[in-house]
Amino acid sequence: MADNKQMKNVGDSLKQQFNRNPIFKERQAKIESIVQNDPDVQAFLAKYQLNFEDEIVRKSFSKLYEFARENGNDALGQKKFIQYAPNLIMNVNYIDVDYHPTEAFIQQQEAEELNKRVTMLSMPKSLRSASFEKMTTDDYQDRFEAIQKSLQFISAYTSKPNIYHKGLYLHGQFGVGKTHILAALVNTLAEHGVKSTLVHYPELLVDLKSRIRTNTVDQRVNEIKQAEVLVLDDIGAESNSEWVRDDVLGVILQYRMQEQLSTFFTSNFSMAELEEFLTTTREGVDVAKSARIMERIKYLSEEIYVGGRDRRNG
Incomplete structure (x- = not known):
């Protein structure tokens, strides 16, 4: 006391x-x-x-x-x-x-959750904010079909996610907005809880080649091929070889075709031009293997031309 x-x-x-x-x-x-x-x-x-x-x-x-x-x-x-x-x-x-x-903190958490649902490999950071609402109306007619089909896919996929939905093959000149459209697509899907992977295909191949010495090529290929929704960006811009065509692209496409997984592509080549490109490798010419790859791409996606000006140069 x-x-x-x-x-x-x-x-x-x-x-x-x-x-x-x-x-x-x-x-x-x-x-x-x-x-x-x-x-x-x-x-x-x-x-x-x-x-x-x-x-x-x-x-x-x-x-x-x-x-x-x-x-x-x-x-x-x-x-x-x-x-x-x-x-x-x-x-x-x-x-x-x-x-x-706070409202700002809630929005930050929601944005982080959305980002977790979209895996981007070797893609510009700006694509994280791509949306259909932000797209400009100039040259809209040149992009109308691609945007319309993308919105239709989102509606169909989110309403019936357990059935197969064919993706899109967007082709056109450099800088017309093909990648931006598909980035808006995967970002919108993320808002509905759908996980996607958007990868720059030529950079993926560089990454895979660097993994040969560490024996982790299969690990990366498995990650890509098993994505819920996959976007292969700029296909046809790579340095082609039998290994690239048959053991990488062929394996990814075969798996996604068998598992009925939605797949998207962007390219400067039309499908016909891509088939011709895939025919010739450093090892020689193989029409049959190129045709086999294209059969898978055509099964997985619908070809759509995207026109307009080069938006990267104003």
């Missing part, structure tokens, strides 16, 4: 010293003034018919201070909970502060 009394005396002594300190008194008065003039604090007290002289308010002043600070009053110091907004609540014998995520 003696120890407790001694501690109380020390506490009272310190409190008296603080109260006599003009700097402390000035700061305390400033804090009280800011809290008392906070419109949200005033509204809360009015709701419960309380004023600052009431015992429950005096006992809860530290919570009112915390609320005013976290509510964005910079004069009270820096916020401690940046991603959460404060809310005053009435408990049994005191006022407390409750926290809920």
Whole structure:
């Protein structure tokens, strides 16, 4: 008991010293003034018919201070909970502060969840924000069919995800927006909970070649071929070889055809031009193997021409 009394005396002594300190008194008065003039604090007290002289308010002043600070009053110091907004609540014998995520934090979390559903390999970061709503209306007629078919696919896939839906093969000149359309497609699918992989095909092949020495080629090919929705971007821009055509592209397409997985392509080549390109490799000419690859591509996708100006150069 003696120890407790001694501690109380020390506490009272310190409190008296603080109260006599003009700097402390000035700061305390400033804090009280800011809290008392906070419109949200005033509204809360009015709701419960309380004023600052009431015992429950005096006992809860530290919570009112915390609320005013976290509510964005910079004069009270820096916020401690940046991603959460404060809310005053009435408990049994005191006022407390409750926290809920801010709208900005909720949107950030939603964006992160969407990003997790879309795997982009060697693709521009800007494609993360691609959407049909942001597309310009100039040259719209040149892209109308590709956009219309993309929207139809989204509607069909999200309403009946358990049946096979054929993808698209978008071809046209460099920079007309083929990749952007399909990026908008996978981003929209992500909003419906669908996972997709969008990969720059020539860069994928560079990656696979670098994996030969570590014996991890099959691991990467399996990741690509098993994607729920797959976009192979810029097919036909690669350096062709028998290994690329038969052991990489052929394996991916065969698996996706057998498993009925939706697959999309972009290319500067039409399907006929791509077939001719695939015929010749460094090892020689093989019409039959090229035709076999094209059979799979045609099974997996519908060919659509995308026209218009080169958007990458303004």
